[in-house]
Amino acid sequence: MAIGVALMAGAAFATNYSLWINGRTGGGVAGNYADFTYWGPAGTAAGVNKKAVNWDGYSHVSDKNYLVRNALDCFCTGTNWCYIAVHSAGNLQIGYTLAMYGGTSRYKKNATPGSDGSCANSDGTTQTGWNIKWVDVAAGAAGGSELANAGDWALSEPLVSDLKTGTARAMYDHNNTRSKIFYLWAGAKGTLYSGVLPGQDDEAVAYHSAGGISGSGGGSYCNPSDWFCNDLTLGTAAAEGGAAKWSNHTVVFRDDAEAYNHYTNGNWQGTVGLVRTDMVNYAK
Template structure:
């Protein structure tokens, strides 16, 4: 009996030790143009002041915001390996093209073998393997929140509204972005979508409701090989983007594991962060502060 009690308390002690060593992180992934220093996980220039609360142990997973998604995926994988392996877990927040980068990386590498790291990065943002050489499959990700997600592309890229020589712009063409990877393959990680609707004068290039850069079909995770016009319920001239994970008005589904948590019915939120956690990132930041703990 005494031996059983001793073993029970030993198991409890081991479990407590494992929990004590676990850390949650909030990874913020920028969109086009970048702004933060790549490899510097404390550089929040793209989003706003680093002093603002934005989830537990916030990390700025910076990439250059101009090169191709395939070439920048390695930069994101470095951050995921650093903070989302072993006993550590991550919450992820993305803006604009950051959604395309995260979706691509999960679909292409979410089932790959990763080395567990010590979560201490060098100047290039790379963490050394933890003692013992432990490995795991994929990363420990609780969920992804995506503001103005462009995994479905943007008609502004199709129309040449941005510098057409930039590799990321080529990736942001609607047909290209939608064919880049299997958007339904998130390795069971949920994407919670925030779709802004405060458009501008050139919104005629974007179908349905938009935030001046990204239309609802992309920001809302609407499935398919092409975009489409989706709107708020107050607009009678196109189908509604529905809140939640279910099909949209007209029957077209969202990608698997995609859930619209904010549809901008009041047309309040524009695309850009303004370097001050502004636009559609504002409500996402509030939710990260509340739920990413």
């Protein structure tokens, strides 16, 4: 009986969190996990115990990655577990974090962040990597964007140099997700940059990136209705034409109706809205 009570007491302290990592153009205040400025109204449901992992969306991924690691250390160690949701360049942030630091020793933290977003050690013990259930990706930019290549975005932004397709794809081992599954939502309501972005796009990233297609450069991938372009397949299967997806990457939504663009519009819109619904339904 005493053992049963002890186990129940330990379980009571286990908590699940939903972490949201923003993309380009900035998030809320760094270290303030309640600031959902980038996404939309903070009162909107977005998964259990939601936290905004804010970074400036301007600097090099490597320079601001400590903010992501701080959040993972705070909420995804010890008995606590996390669901991760990312948008656009937030995909680069979480992919870089897992590939570069997911095998490192992490102190277990107390999930009570200070003003800088870091947490104190809970008991002085460590673990390898973080407790992550899975990663939801809206309009993922892990494969970069031709808009960065072509100079359609401000070239003074350090992040834009990271978002060049060759740079983004060589930044880290995209196949090394530490066995975490990346679920991908790819939008296709793109018209403004159709001459720059290959295949279907959401006005910021093309299907080769949002769909997790591997390789050193971006290719042209489309919806099945487009006869002049290889199809982006659902699931983990290689795209039409044989190009493989990165390991542990699966396409759960392909925008066949061309109804979703890249932008949140300050109200959880675009493919972010679809990911939010998924987080509400399954991040519990």
